[in-house]
Amino acid sequence: MKTLIVAEHDNQSLKAATLNAVAAAQQLGGDIDVLVVGSGCQAAADSAASVLGVASVLLADNAAYENQLAENVSLAVADVAAGYDAILAPATANGKNVMPRVAALLDVAQISDITAVIDADTFERPIYAGNVIATVKSSDAKKVITVRTTAFDAVPAEGGSALVQAVDGAHDAGVSSFVGEEVAVSDRPELTSASVVISGGRGMQNGDNFSMLEGIADKLNAAIGASRAAVDAGFVPNDYQVGQTGKIVAPDLYIAVGISGAIQHLAGMKDSKVIVAINKDEDAPIFQVADYGLVADLFAALPELEAAL
Amino acid sequence: MKVIVPVKRVVDYNVKVRVKPDNTGVDLSNVKMSVNPFCEIGIEEAVRMKEAGVADEVIAVAVGSTACQEQLRTCLALGADRAILVETEADAQPLGIARALVAVQEREQAGMVIFGKQSIDGDNSQTGQMFAALTGMPQATFASEITVADGKAQVLREIDGGMQTLSVTLPAVVTTDLRLNEPRYASLPNIMKAKKKPLETVSPADLGVDIQSHVTLVGVKPPAERSAGIKVESVEQLVDKLRNEAKVIS
Numbered sequence: 301m302k303t304l305i306v307a308e309h310d311n312q313s314l315k316a317a318t319l320n321a322v323a324a325a326q327q328l329g330g331d332i333d334v335l336v337v338g339s340g341c342q343a344a345a346d347s348a349a350s351v352l353g354v355a356s357v358l359l360a361d362n363a364a365y366e367n368q369l370a371e372n373v374s375l376a377v378a379d380v381a382a383g384y385d386a387i388l389a390p391a392t393a394n395g396k397n398v399m400p401r402v403a404a405l406l407d408v409a410q411i412s413d414i415t416a417v418i419d420a421d422t423f424e425r426p427i428y429a430g431n432v433i434a435t436v437k438s439s440d441a442k443k444v445i446t447v448r449t450t451a452f453d454a455v456p457a458e459g460g461s462a463l464v465q466a467v468d469g470a471h472d473a474g475v476s477s478f479v480g481e482e483v484a485v486s487d488r489p490e491l492t493s494a495s496v497v498i499s500g501g502r503g504m505q506n507g508d509n510f511s512m513l514e515g516i517a518d519k520l521n522a523a524i525g526a527s528r529a530a531v532d533a534g535f536v537p538n539d540y541q542v543g544q545t546g547k548i549v550a551p552d553l554y555i556a557v558g559i560s561g562a563i564q565h566l567a568g569m570k571d572s573k574v575i576v577a578i579n580k581d582e583d584a585p586i587f588q589v590a591d592y593g594l595v596a597d598l599f600a601a602l603p604e605l606e607a608a609l
Numbered sequence: 610m611k612v613i614v615p616v617k618r619v620v621d622y623n624v625k626v627r628v629k630p631d632n633t634g635v636d637l638s639n640v641k642m643s644v645n646p647f648c649e650i651g652i653e654e655a656v657r658m659k660e661a662g663v664a665d666e667v668i669a670v671a672v673g674s675t676a677c678q679e680q681l682r683t684c685l686a687l688g689a690d691r692a693i694l695v696e697t698e699a700d701a702q703p704l705g706i707a708r709a710l711v712a713v714q715e716r717e718q719a720g721m722v723i724f725g726k727q728s729i730d731g732d733n734s735q736t737g738q739m740f741a742a743l744t745g746m747p748q749a750t751f752a753s754e755i756t757v758a759d760g761k762a763q764v765l766r767e768i769d770g771g772m773q774t775l776s777v778t779l780p781a782v783v784t785t786d787l788r789l790n791e792p793r794y795a796s797l798p799n800i801m802k803a804k805k806k807p808l809e810t811v812s813p814a815d816l817g818v819d820i821q822s823h824v825t826l827v828g829v830k831p832p833a834e835r836s837a838g839i840k841v842e843s844v845e846q847l848v849d850k851l852r853n854e855a856k857v858i859s
Contacts, residue, residue, distance in 0.1 A: 367773075369775070370738065370741075370748055370750070371741075371747050371748070374742060392769055393751065393767070393768045393769045394768070394769070396734050396750070397738065397748075397750045397751075398738075399738075400703070400734070400735035400736075400737075400738035400739045400742070401738045401739065401741060401742040401748070402742075403704070403735070403739065403742075404704065404707060404738070404739035404740075404741075404742035404743050405742050407704075408704075408823060409702060409703070409704050409822070409823040409824045410703070410704075410733070410735050410739075411824065412732070412733045412734060412735060413732065422827060426732065426832070427635075427730060427731055427732050427829075428620070428626045428635065428729070428730055428732070429729065429732065430832055431625060431626055431831070431832065432626060432628055432635055432829050432830070432831065432832070433829065433830050433831070433832050434826060434828075434829050435826070435827040435828050435829070435830075436824050436825065436826055436827060437824065437825050437827050438823060438824050439823050439824070439825070440823045440824075473745075473747070475745075475746070475747035475777060475778045475781075476747035476748075476749075476775055476776065476777045476778070476781075477775065477776045478773075478774075478775060478776075479763060479774035479775060479776050480773070480774045481768075481771065481772070481773045481774070482771045482772045482773075483768075483770045483771035483772075484770055484771050490770075492769075496857075496858075520858060528787070531788075532787070532788070537771070538753070538767050538772075538786075538787075538788060539767070539768075539769065539770050539771055544729070544732070545726075545727065545786075545787060547769075552857050553851070553855075553857040553858065563625060564622075570832075570835055573857070574851070574855045574857050575835075575838075576847065576851070582840075587837060587840070588837045589835045589837065590837065590838055591838035591839075591855065592838055592839060592840075592841050592847055592850055592851070592855075593837075593838065593839070593840045593841065594840070594841050594843075594844065594847050595840060596844070601844055604844040605844050605847070605848070608844055608845060608848045609848065609858070
């Protein structure tokens with residue numbers, strides 16, 4: 301058994317999601333290599349080399365890979381796939397974009413978003429917004445898999461000492477180009493890996509009121525999230541969205557404020573260890589999954605909570 | 610330019626599905642079925658492109674059982690010009706569906722193929738990307754804005770942490786995200802008109818494709834139940850519980 305992990309990185313640093321994918325690979329057993337495809341990404345490759353449990357790091361460093369264009373990156377992954385039994389990536393926006401393309405190039409199915417490894421061919425994954433857990437078995441000799449990061453505890457980022465080998469060849473399909481990017485810069489922890497998340501819903505009434513969550517987030521070192529209703533209403537940007545079609549989070553503490561709890565939202569947060577719901581409607585479905593429910597007007601409760609922390 | 614919109618028949622998003630008692634699958638008897646919401650956004654976008662003069666024909670394509678005709682008629686009522694059903698009783702999975710769609714594309718030569726970013730039943734998020742790989746087309750997934758000009762599409766797409774803009778050469782694959790548009794409702798006259806629009810049925814064999822799945826469903830189970838906890842009376846009590854009982858804050 302030999303497994304290749306496609307690293308999630310921004311050319312400078314390795315993203316934590318990679319560590320969860322390595323953890324999933326460890327359950328498959330055998331050697332684990334990490335492939336870093338990017339441009340000027342030696343530092344990310346060096347970080348990957350120090351991840352505990354990684355045997356070797358392959359580095360495909362070329363200008364064509366700078367912006368992770370799926371057309372080019374998938375060719376780079378498919379190029380080195382021959383030596384591996386399984387190819388894994390975290391189910392991030394980037395992993396979801398690139399990996400099915402890799403699978404099709406290799407003429408195999410993809411198993412998306414696995415939450416458990418049963419054996420080398422059999423996996424569990426959520427379907428129907430997490431309302432059903434399916435056990436699926438792949439008959440492909442080579443597996444292409446994306447990993448739900450919240451289902452696997454990250455391996456230590458330090459302690460390994462793998463060799464970094466450069467991979468020859470560069471692919472530029474020449475059919476797509478990067479125009480621009482607007483990525484929010486924040487001092488807060490990343491939503492998907494934060495140990496505390498506080499999310500606001502339609503009950504927040506407007507975007508300005510989200511500042512009421514910020515003080516609490518500062519005190520708890522929390523990331524701020526939102527329900528689809530709050531994003532659709534324009535209160536906060538789309539990358540705040542927690543749910544079936546947004547981000548999947550499983551922090552130690554999830555605080556849902558003014559969120560009713562549609563099944564699509566629950567799909568994104570119900571694996572959190574402790575859930576707190578603050579809502580003035582005592583019949584809101586969010587209370588059915590909350591460990592601690594507070595029926596209260598959030599505009600009174602939030603300042604009180606901030607003061608009490 | 611022709612635009613193909615592949616659409617999937619799925620359990621309506623308002624239905625809470627149940628696992629069959631023998632755990633072999635999900636109980637779909639007497640459950641309301643609909644067009645996958647992301648595919649509906651794809652139809653809406655294609656129809657708007659036609660209304661704006663960017664596209665001249667919108668073709669809805671489904672791969673699945675005879676019953677998919679119902680969803681294709683819905684797409685025709687929403688403004689698609691014609692529909693194609695690649696009819697199969699097999700449990701078609703993303704790679705097989707992508708192969709069937711490639712055969713349709715070879716015949717139709719569409720300038721853009723707009724997929725939903727995922728179906729709300731399988732939650733795979735694969736078919737568009739696989740189709741793009743098999744045809745060698747560029748892809749712009751999770752789109753929230755599409756602008757077509759000079760043989761290219763500029764697409765604003767949702768990524769982790771923000772937004773990215775890509776330029777892709779046509780023909781190209783786009784997959785829709787939630788905020789691309791808000792689909793219209795079909796009017797009664799359009800529902801009536803849709804009944805007369807062409808709906809062609811072909812088989813995978815007609816197209817010369819093998820859609821056999823490489824993945825089998827071993828079984829299903831409901832997720833671990835999360836039971837409701839307690840209601841606290843005050844913020845003070847909440848903080849006390851979090852600090853001393855759950856020990857998640859210091």
